[in-house]
Amino acid sequence: MVWAAPSAPGPVTGTVLVPGSKSLTNRHLLLAALADGPSTLHRPLVSRDAELMLGAVQQLGVRVERAPEDRSWVLTPPPHLRGGGAIDCGLAGTVLRFVPPVAALADGPVAFDGDERSRSRPIAPLLAALDALGVEVDHGGRDALPFTVLGTGRVAGGEIGVDASASSQFVSALLLAAPRFDGGLTLRNTGDRLPSTPHIDMTVQTLRAAGVEAGSPEPGVWRVEPGAVAGRLVEVEPDLSSAAPFLAAAAATGGTVTVTGWPPRTTQAGDRMRDILTTMGCRVELTDGSQGATHDLTVRGPARGVLRGADLDLHDVGELTPVVTALAALASTPSQITGVAHLRGHETDRLAALENEVGRLGGDITQTQDGLVIAPARLSPAALETYEDHRMVMAAAVLALAVPGTEILGAETVAKTFPAFQVAWTSLVLGQDPAAAPSGGDTRSSVTDGGVTDGGVG
Incomplete structure (x- = not known):
């Protein structure tokens, strides 16, 4: 399946509910x-x-x-x-x-x-x-x-x-x-x-x-x-790594995106996005939310959309590397990602995949022994491969924000962790009603699998 992922006509603004972890x-x-x-x-x-x-x-x-x-x-x-x-x-x-x-x-x-x-x-x-x-x-x-x-x-x-x-x-x-x-x-x-x-x-x-x-x-x-394992009632936290591309949309476009239901304390790797985005020049705020024990996380992208590059050791949070690499490719200064050699054994060799696909757009990206070096470059639209890797679909969607005409091949593989991703993403970026957004894939309930409210381009 080929997805013509939307580019952002302006700062992306909206509120997002992501599915469970x-x-x-x-x-x-x-x-x-x-x-x-x-x-x-x-x-x-x-x-x-x-x-x-x-x-x-x-x-x-x-x-x-x-x-x-x-x-x-x-x-x-x-x-x-x-x-x-x-x-x-x-x-x-x-x-x-x-x-x-x-x-x-x-x-x-x-x-x-x-x-x-x-x-x-x-x-x-x-x-x-x-x-x-x-x-x-x-x-x-x-x-x-x-x-x-x-x-x-x-x-x-x-x-x-x-x-x-x-x-x-x-x-x-x-x-x-x-x-x-x-x-x-x-x-x-x-x-x-x-x-x-x-x-x-x-x-x-x-x-x-x-x-x-x-x-x-x-x-x-x-x-x-x-010993015994207790049967019990569990409230599953939202998937904070699946929230990463939505927060990245604010960072890449100078917009404002809020993710609801953010846990105040968590062991999820996706929580590290707060520090990463702050380092890259965003304003990040965690406030009391409407869901009792949870919070709302709001990211405001840098003024005029000028995103800073960063030196980041992602050894402990390697699953964030694809989305962070996409942001680095859109930044105004160079970035280096280290500590992620183990990503060569994930759903695909993620370091090679990122080098190939950012490079396909004309990006300046090079593999190192344990990571990637990314420098600013003029990007041009291309059809991006995703290697049956859900995180590569999310990274490609972030790149497409700034590169109109970008297509994403095999986008249906995002159903591995977020079946309604294309609906939620299009709704946020273009300010559409989620029910009207073209999905090209599984469109199960936006309440269960994630959705957008109050989406818009500000």
């Missing part, structure tokens, strides 16, 4: 499968990644009841996780990495496969860790999808190491299943680095909220005690 939705779904009773998720993300995780826990025997318009899901776990099924990972890293340790607790074999790109995503360190725990995985010597976890109904647990240099998800995967291991788990990172540590903090916080004793006794080491 993918990272939190999928963690809550997995813990609901391990819980001692039913769990209810309010405002879960409804997207391909979340549907894949929902399908995975159903394959393991969890009963799912979905309320009208998917505003809440009720999950009832079985007495014993069920083996014998096949799980589709799609291109969801959380399904690929988080579910196999849980499948080891099932009462029989569980097969895993996914999209072609998933077959090349890093998984070997997790399979090695499962082997160290005595879990048998049949992967034909490939250390990659497809593979089968030979569940036996129990895992002894204990103390092991995992090389998490390529992904913090290897740590989170093992910690999430660990409360159901006989002896819990003491886990040590044996790699030379650890990217995206806020996501591990998120995992620990989610475990604690479910009544599990979990923590980090020293840097690079985590301990989860064995």
Whole structure:
């Protein structure tokens, strides 16, 4: 699908409600499968990644009841996780990495496969860790999808190491299943680095909220005690990384955009956008919101739309790199992004993809060993590839704001985390009624999947 993404005729102004967090939705779904009773998720993300995780826990025997318009899901776990099924990972890293340790607790074999790109995503360190725990995985010597976890109904647990240099998800995967291991788990990172540590903090916080004793006794080491996982009521936070392109629209055009429902305290990587945008010359304000415990985050772009470049270490928040790179390409001074070598193993090689696509517009961008260097350049319209990567669609939309005539190829892949993105984006940029905006893709409820109110060009 080709999307003629809108350019901004003036400063972009509006208020945005983004869908639930993918990272939190999928963690809550997995813990609901391990819980001692039913769990209810309010405002879960409804997207391909979340549907894949929902399908995975159903394959393991969890009963799912979905309320009208998917505003809440009720999950009832079985007495014993069920083996014998096949799980589709799609291109969801959380399904690929988080579910196999849980499948080891099932009462029989569980097969895993996914999209072609998933077959090349890093998984070997997790399979090695499962082997160290005595879990048998049949992967034909490939250390990659497809593979089968030979569940036996129990895992002894204990103390092991995992090389998490390529992904913090290897740590989170093992910690999430660990409360159901006989002896819990003491886990040590044996790699030379650890990217995206806020996501591990998120995992620990989610475990604690479910009544599990979990923590980090020293840097690079985590301990989860064995015990019950509580079934509970969960209000899913909005996805702050999906909010990033909307905030970037204000930054790029000298406009004003407010995202409602911003949590005052969060482990989400997207919260770092507040600091990034301030560094690049924006005014950022977090105020009491209309949703009780949440806030409104308002970003005002710099006067006359003159955005500053910045030197940014995004090691812990690598998922923001595509949108931040797009902003850097529109800035008036050079930028350097460091600490993100691990992005070469994400949905695509994101560093190569960004270099290719910003370069396709005529941008001055160069890969380094662990990041990107971007300098100001005159940009011209082009058709941008997205590499089946939802964050590349969002980055391309930001670039299109300042480059009329830009087209985005494969834009439907944004449904991985935000099915109604094109509707919400067009509504904000052009000030349209969301119901009238052309979507070119999934247009499920703008209440459930994100929407815009009071959009306009100021």
